[in-house]
Amino acid sequence: MRCALLVAAIAIAGLGGCKSSAREVVVYTSVDQPFSQPVFEAFEKQTGIHVRAVYDTEETKSTGVVNRLIAEAKNPQADVFWANDPVRPFLLIDRGMVEPYAAPNAAGIPAPFKAADGTWTGLAARARVLLVNPKKVPSAEQPRSIKALADARWKGQIAIANPVFGTTTMHVAALFTAWGDERAQAFLSDLKANDVRIASSNGEVKRLVATGEVAFGLTDTDDAHEALEDGAPVEVVYPDQDGDGTPIMPTVVVLLRSSPHGETGCQLVNYLLSADVETMLAAKAAQMPLRAGVPVPKGVRSVGELRAFAMDYPSVAKTMARIQPVLRTWAGL
């Protein structure tokens, strides 16, 4: 018993070690930890500022930390939010939780990928792709559109991530915005009728395709890149390149209002928007650089090569909030 008390006393002393220190910055991010953590480590090395991070889990991506930011709004804990999609930051912008900040490094980012008032700035983008297992899909029958997910030819052999969470929510919301509710709901119904597998995450879709449990699935470029890196038997199809195009999703950085460490927060925002970070993310996560002059690694498409699905991010954000009951019902939740 005395041992237990001694351990507890040492541990209580250790709790203090988690308190804030002066030269630090707090960042919440839904960018995958395997890719964001090395970026934060590089920032720490370069500036000496300690980064304290809260990462999203794949299952709640990318809403978990957004919800935590909303829940903490009355007493903000974070300085910076680095989102893995361009839509969810608008849930914070609409609530007045974002501080406009025109970071010097934002100058190199093309205008369509940043707000004129500095509320948000994009970098390193991903695209939605169809990940195909060639053992299950003959090359002549390779899907070219997301509409193939509703094709009876592939009944029970396709997968998407749960649309209640993650980038799939954003993609479905973009469809509702562009197509209108009736057509989008019909598409969802067709998917269900086609026995689409609802995976817990895009990473899980990758796993299902890579292992041949399904013929193909809808996921993100970084997940597809991981499968290719692992040597999985998969091929990547950028869908609807002769039609509506595919959603392009820059990661987005915002500075949070009333942040506890304002100055270091600005420093981190500026660093995240640097060419170095886009280079790192292109190399490690196959993310497409937005600024000119950043080398695009072999196998990674550049944004200019793709036909992008037309998206007005604020409108998609509003649709995303509106269709939640529809998505929950569709997912059986």
Added chain:
Amino acid sequence: MCGRPWQERAAVALAGAVLLASVAAPLVVLAADGVHADARAMLTAASTWSLLAWSSALAALVTAVALTVGVPLGVLLGRTDIVARRAAFLAHAFPMFLPPLLLALGWFHLFGQSGLVGSDATARILFGPAGVVGVLGLAFAPIMTALTMLGLDAIDPSLIEAARLLARPPRITARILVPIAWPAIALGALVVFSLAFSELGVPMFLRVRAYPAAVFARLGGVDYAPGEAFVLVLPQLAIGAALLCIERRAIGRRPLTVLGLRRDRLVFALGAWRPIATAACWAIALLGLAPIAALASRASWRELGSWLGASARNGLIDGAVAATAVTAVGLVIGRGVARAQAPARALDALAVLAFVTPGAVLGAGLIAVWNRPATQLVYGTSAIVVLGYVARYAVLGTRPIAIALARGAASLEDAAATVGAGYLRRLVRIVVPSHARALAGTWLLAFVFCLRDLETAVLCYPPGGETLPVRIFALEANGRPAVVAGLAVLHALITAGVLALGLALLRARRTW
């Protein structure tokens, strides 16, 4: 009769304050938010009830598997001469102390499409209701085994001696041992049902619909709605309350001493059946370890340090502090429960409800209550994780201590009181020394459960303060599988080390 009665009232009030601050206040705040939700529509929706029924059925099947495996194993390991039965029990029990999601990950490495023995057929079974039932049933079976063994310990050896004159061991087991042990078995079934019903990670990982996922969708989806999450938790709390009533009716009338811990055990000799029974027991025990072995076979130790960060240290520190708080609160409330005091029983009921409340809901409530400038010292540090652990696992302190104290001689304390010893003095000088081993065991149990916790910590850990299970969960989908497997094995090794050290200390201090 008791000297300084205010001390006892103050101690109970303090323990109660801890539970009110960590359990009741968060739930009340969420309930207030839930008033704005359309509770009636949500609770009368057919989809709500069909999902509730589906999850209840899954939990019932998990309980059935746990009973089928755990009760016979409890009888065999508790009352027969199985070879190395203590080691078999430890091997069988170990997975219980690991996060179920980690075990599911291990089973995936075994039976997934590209698993060690995987195929399309095994993957289809694993990623479905049968997989959830199997994974959770095996994970929770040790609870049934342990409680069956505990229940069997309560049996008066003279009864068995008398029965042996007339009947053979199987008949004695069926007619005497199991019926007498049934309160403990029933308690185990209720615990397993509660755990299975509130499990979120495994059904989500194995792509099976579950009621907790519907609750979580209100917290992890786009329209953050903690009030709606609370409304959806109400049926879960009702089930928890019903289970508590059943448990109190089933066990409450019996003195807590019948729950076991006698030392005069009689062991049946299995004779010719001994090799077969030994093989069966060890096979089940090793089956439970199979997912950990699968993870170990896939693990890589390179780069582990950089991905581990401070997560293991965070978990150990948070867990140690929380276990101490759980033991302290458990000592005060457990003593009250052992003496059938109403306030203590009410607080114990609150602890039970917190145990069945989804960790994510409790976490959302903790944010709502504690994220204020005045309480930044709590919310901005790992203290918030500790508070969450205390809320979720307080019942692990109150129950074992209540049982241990009920077995002890209250007369010692009463005698001290008659000569004027106050409550605190009696607690420190009599209760703690005479039950030090039970208290240390309780601390160890609470510590290990805090180490395995995922759902409470994931929603409210301070920036940079994540624990190892949280880190594994965050890396699970996109981290390198070998690194994730390595972290999972490391977690298992840390847990094993803690248990081994704790049990060795407990054994070394048998005089406690």
